Amino acid sequence: MTKSNSEREEVLLGNDAVAFGALAAGVDFFAGYPITPSSEIAELLSREMPKRRGKFIQMEDEIASLGAVIGASLAGAKAMTATSGPGFSLMQEHIGFAAIAEVPCVIINVMRGGPSTGLPTESSQADIMQAKYGSHGDYPSIALMPDSVLESYLFTVKAFNLSEKYRTPVFVLTDEILGHMRENVILPPVEELEIINRQEPTVPAEWYHPFEQTTTGIAPMASFGHGYRFHVTGLTHDINGFPTSIPAEIDALMNKLKNKVLYNTKDLTMVEEYQMEDAEVCILAVGSVGRSARRAVKILRHQGIKAGMLRPQIIWPFPKQPVEKMLKQVEYVLVPEMNVGQVRKEVERLADGRDRIEGLNVMNSVMITAEDIVKKILNAEVPVD
Amino acid sequence: MTTPVQMMAQHPALHEWLRAKKSFPHLWCPGCGIGTIMGAATRALTSMQYSKDEVVVISGIGCTGRIPAYLDCNTLHTTHGRALTFATGVKFSRPKLKVLVFMGDGDGLAIGGNHFIHTCRRNIDITAVIVNNYIYGMTGGQASPTLPEGMKASTAPYGSMEPPFDACNLAIAAGATFVARSTVYHMKEMEKLIQKGMEHKGFSVIEIVAQCPTSFGRMNKLGNPIDMLEYQKTHAIKYYPGMDIEAAKAEGKDIITGVLKDENTKMEYCEKYDELIIKKALASEKEKTK
């Protein structure tokens, strides 16, 4: 591949790529609490952010970290935190707050084995459901899952864009293997990256309703100190942010939160389809397992099996349309994942019993290999014509 | 004595600070001390002539936590116990904003105790008002960490057996640089102390002893709100350096009011970050390009 002058080729650690992605996206504020295997992100940002007059703070725990991030975001900053399983659990309270109060923020979860302290230095993909349903109540969830160091960089930029655009917390789910892997990458020139900043209100202050239902579903967001004095609360609120218990106003709020994602599924669908054109067997893989899946496709094709891979790059909202299309096309679906079967359940929900769907589930931290996938598919006696 | 109406007349600006049409009537019980505290804090804000746009009022969850909704500035009602974490984010990211935080005693010292001591330690320029009514008002009068031994709460029907926290001592020990106490009865003093706290560069803590007639008063048979204010009046004693606090307490003067700590030698967090961290980071960058 030829490189333009401003493209940067380097050997990067996955976690460092996340940090560089955040810097490229224009992160102003980071608050976090150390936890393996995510700490390199905080370490790199603690070094780099002050050079750009960015604010880095190590808080007393992860609840505090996300609290500070939300406060900073309300004051106008592009703000983020990074953690792993136990810290992600602690953050759930404030994830719900950011969701209901519609505060943009980015949360990186470098997944490790759980539950509890689990496997601090080993990989898993067991927090996928937590990223969707972790906090109490119904709220929208947007989560990205990169499969490479390059995607770790690009998806972090994308996470900022989506969170600023939709005024909601956005998750990037990487894992220990990805976070601690070094890869040769060619980063695109920073000037060429699409950067989305939140929309600020332009109306006079008296006309501003910070939580109103607009045609896009997302109201402009004023920063504290910019002359729009409004109220922010974690209570169910009206379009001005004041607490309400009127059913019609509660409905309006809850539907607005739900529809943010529902009405924007197109913008929020991002999948990789690899050799899917004529595929009869599909490996539906997410995150780092996608790497093994891609190689498995090659091996299977070599053996005459028409295999392909479908890889949701945005896992939440779940890519209903591409998965349904795939289900109509193939005879057999294998969902290899490093958990008890969290993604498979979602695929089964869409298949509604009509398709043959199997899981390959590893919960012992050992990466699923291409060979594991190939063996499983060959043993599955998939009809080949 | 000046009446509230006269006081309003002395402070016409006060009205401007209230979201009179949007969020009133307020939800506090008749005789509750929280409204008086909000009034004093608002008068302090107007005396300092802060613009409403530069002030951010932040709270946790509880009866006290409802204060921000009534004030016409930037307001943020956060989660239970964690107001100071949001406040830290607001202040650190935009140091020009003036940040005032209200917390209940349960909010600030139980669930938020860890955030409290760490905010003290950092000495970030935030003013925290702790409304100490000795119980959890919002949820019906359960025991809080400031509930005195022997006093009753809805979860301490036989009287509390746990030693309470002294919010001010905790703040002093943890490194807050301005620490003061007052009561709802001492309205004027309270206003002055909140103002001093806000003018202080660094983390300031002002504990206000407040009556909750609905729960604490009723469960401990302390009479009506006036009786409870009378208690604050007769049990308070103003602090002076060298004071024998234990002796005062033995004489029944168990509410030590006034400025308990006022230290101006410790650098404020945001300034320190600019002075130390950003300068060093920029220097290291220059070094590299040499």
Ligand SMILES: Cc1ncc(C[n+]2csc(CCOP(=O)(O)OP(=O)(O)O)c2C)c(N)n1
């Ligand atoms: C995480 C969490 N736990 C519990 C509660 C329930 N809760 C609401 S207010 C409150 C206590 C309020 O007491 P305090 O902080 O002393 O304030 P007050 O109401 O007396 O002003 C509690 C426990 C909650 N909102 N969130």
Ligand code: SF4
């Ligand atoms: S319950 Fe107590 S603290 Fe709460 S509003 Fe009523 S009197 Fe005030």
